[in-house]
Amino acid sequence: MKGSAMWSVFRYGVFRGCSKAALVGLVTIGLTTPAMTRADTVHLLALGDSLTQGYGLLEDEGFVPQLREWLTERGHDVRIVNGGVSGDTTAGGLSRVEWSLTPEIEGMIVTLGGNDLLRGIDPSVSRANIEGILQVAEAQDVDVLLIGMTAPGNYGADYKADFERIYPELAEGYGTLYLDNFFTGVLQDGEMPADVGNVMQSDGIHPNALGVKQVIEAVGPKVEDLIARIEG
Template identity: 45%
Template structure:
């Protein structure tokens, strides 16, 4: 009797362990689309050196269960992102990184226009019940202090409006560095080592976002 009871208990115990192991091992990863411009797309870099592959590798190394999709288009403004956000929000997308504004700034577009486009993008993610994270860009004062204030402030304001996390400066990882050492010859886009520093700085914020996404 003792032998049979012990065997039954052991069988149940092993079954529970196997069930828990299977659940942990085969849990589906979340899918996050990175909606952006050339900085997201990996302009001028070999495919493994771009932002999305490097961020994917960083997240993998830190235990995230996520598939990061490259939805970056070189040259895109916030208007371009708005025009394609609808078909980027496919049913399999669980979250979205919104990283736009760099080309608006380079072209000196009115921050009110950029803000309105980002507002509409976040409105579409909210309507689709897809959590978003906003990745900003810090403008200088080459268009004047008022322009910089309006441009830089729009990310935090929209983050508060939609209650989404905001990473305020794409280039945070390069601040305080010898910038030219981490940029391509065009002086605008980061090289592979520059992307590595950008990812290392931004990674913890993206990891927090990914880990907070609801599981399917």
Template identity: 50%
Template sequence: MKILLSGVTRGYGALRCGRNLGTALLISGVIAGGARAEIVVAALGDSLTQGYGLPQDDGFVPQMEMWLRDQGYEVELINAGVSGDTTAGGLARVAWTLTPEVDAMIVALGGNDFLRGIDPAVSRENLAGILEAARAADVEVLMVGLEASSNYGPDYKAAFDSMYPELSDEFGVSLVPSWFDGILAASDSDGPSAFMQPDGIHPNAEGVSVIVDALGPAVVDLVESVSD
């Protein structure tokens, strides 16, 4: 992702008070009606995954789950997004995210690390720990990267941007280069504002729909990789 507002220094989950209180219940594998979906995918992320500022049905997880079902895939997508989370937070909770029911995992973290100016070497180590945990649990991973702006200089940007493809190669996991690629591709000359909430950081419902359309094929590949 290229952070859409250059110069923003607050974490994009900092506006949300509290945690996603429903995550622990969902992670436990409780599925409506007591039926277990054929494939269970955990989406480990921050406010972008959690659905900050949106009605529940308009967030990334429900929109992606509906998109997959419309494509004919029986998938339960677990919302393991926590608003304001960094890669360190993701690493701290990946063990209890990877319950026996989880077949695959989407990892979308790092934006808050950038916005807080955390050393990319630290972020990289945390992401590596998450990927190591997934490997130990024999869980397939799709990693969604980000592209930093130049707030902290070219060296920081280069180190941050490169950690995603390098970790993808190191661990042999699939990678979508940027969470916001779909929005940037769909934006007109006025920029992406039509797809964003007033804070300029989080997508609105239409923006999430565009993101889902762009990420969907990679998530299908992830689902099919564990269906074989």
């Protein structure tokens, strides 16, 4: 995120905790039993925080269900596991990625780092955590779409530069697909639109249903690339 798009990141992810039992109950969008799914169904995991989870939205308005609908409309047979946990950091994602990648998962969308920025976590720590996630995916032969973050300038130019290098450098190093910003589809010339209330919830942190739809206009084609890589 750039400019005014980053004003929300300082409060980003300050939400209720999530128990292990809740994590085990990750929401699955689509057909849920192997006996019911066709052999050509592509199985994806969306690993992230509240943006992935769909915080503050009705179940069918969140990122995962809207993404699945977008893909289905374009002829893709896909099942997406919602691995979004509100308030999660890159460390949280690393701690649960291995057991979240159940045997049928073929691809993973990774959207983590906003809460690291909120807490001012050392970029080297965030980098190591994201790299750990990519190493687990590589070991399990899971293709990845890595979605990046733009750091605010409040922590200084060095922090900003170090943090922003994490995603493109790791994407190149591990050969993953890459999108620079979750909010790319919402931004106008790199900034949040003047009528931000039309696309964001009242907390100024999370997109509303329309905002999610715009997010998916940018994320969706990248997920199609991920599916093509899996099927290729």
